[in-house]
Amino acid sequence: MNWSAKIITHKKVKRIAVYFEKNADLIARIKQIDGVRWSQTLRAWHLPDTEENRIRFKLTPLQHTIPSEEGIAQIERFKQWMRSKRYSESTIATYSEALKSFLVFYRDKAVAEITNEDVIVYNNEYILKNNLSASYQNQVTNAIKLFFQTIRNTKMIVDKIHRPKRAKVLPNVLSKEEIKLILNAHSNIKHKAMLSMIYSCGLRRSELLHLKFSDIDSNRNIVLLKNAKGKKDRIAPLSPKILQILREYYKDYKPAVWLFEGQIKGEQYSEKSLQSVLKQALQKTGITKPVTLHWLRHSYATHLLESGTDLRYIQELLGHSSSKTTEIYTHVSTKSIQQIKSPFDDL
The missing domain is CATH 1.10.150.130 (Tyrosine recombinase, N-terminal domain)
Incomplete structure (x- = not known):
């Protein structure tokens, strides 16, 4: 009978997940193990991560996963x-x-x-x-x-001690049409506002979730990002469109502490829920690319470059320490490439 097992973290606790096709005999046998549970979310049985269970399911013994x-x-x-x-x-x-x-x-x-x-x-x-x-x-x-x-x-x-040679992986970028579809997918103003903020300001996921309403300066049309990556504060411009969306959102939700809060007032919105917001938007638009929240940030930088924004300004807006990090967007910008005429056209 085919089955597989692996170590997982379930509800912040190390467990052993066991996967197999539905089989009455195997189900009866696994139910006899102390502490076993069925998870509908994981679609698997999971049990305590003990030395005995690791040996039972042919996993690396615990003593081999702990330092001296x-x-x-x-x-x-x-x-x-x-x-x-x-x-x-x-x-x-x-x-x-x-x-x-x-x-x-x-x-x-x-x-x-x-x-x-x-x-x-x-x-x-x-x-x-x-x-x-x-x-x-x-x-x-x-x-x-x-x-x-x-x-x-x-x-x-x-x-x-030498680091391995880095692979030159290009950032994933969406077209403006795809971005528009994603940002307009949600009728819920909070969901729309969160995704729109990430793209319109080029934010990292953690930067969005750590924003407070006091960080929004509507008089100067900027957002202050405090203790961003590398413990560096920076500012990003706010478009009139995003300010309007934020005003509508605030009118409906009136957050107490964080700009975007969970179901309990004053509680920070979770990363998992934010990822779910994007996933739902992709399902509604029918976009099948493996889009992540960071793709929105990459797209913001690339679209700025294509519209003629100087690379040095983009570096400041993204909070990059090195210009080399920002220069990667020149490799995915299609503005100049699209103007090149292929010799195939002259044949």
Whole structure:
């Protein structure tokens, strides 16, 4: 009988999800396991993540997913160091998990004995062997470099840790017609306002959700983005159209704290709900591309470039530290490309 199992996080708790086609015998057998539950959302049975259950379903034993006691202590020290440097909690979580993966791989080796050669072995024997992405490898490398900068007694030479070569992936961009369809898909003014704000101001998802109504300056037609990525404040222009949408929204909803709140007043709108708003818009428009919220930001930047806005201004509007990050939009802008006449037309 075909079945598969994997470790999942369900309602913020590690569980083992088991998938198989409907079968009375298997259902009867899995029901006998302590703590098993059926999830309609996951369309799977899930049970406690224990050593016994991992062995039962042929998953990696728990002891192979936990660093040594020294490793655990070092990760905690690393977290404290990052907090003292005022790294964001999301960055702390990302770097801690990335470092954990590396220290699990070397759980039988003292941290002070880890060398640059070990990083190469880890990349070959873990990252490449498991077909993990270059972006994940880059993330782990960043975490390793930062971690060993904080460790004094080590054989690691931080400057000799090299990041993997980045793949040159172009940003995904929608046409203005597609953007218009998405933004007009919702009759609900709150949903329309959220998606419109992301596109009209080139916002990141977290930037939208952390906006307060006091950040909207209707007299100067700007929005103030506080503590954006990299802890940098910046301003973005507000079009008269988006201001009108925001006024209609405020009249209907009157948010207490955040610009966009959940069902409970004063509670921040969730990332999951915001993603659902976009998903519903795509279903209504019939657009089948795998559009994400970040596509709206990419499209904003590209459309600005195509309308003649200087790249330096776009860099400021997006909050990019380096102009190289912004320059990628020149590769997806079609304005100049469309003016090139193909020699095929002269044949």
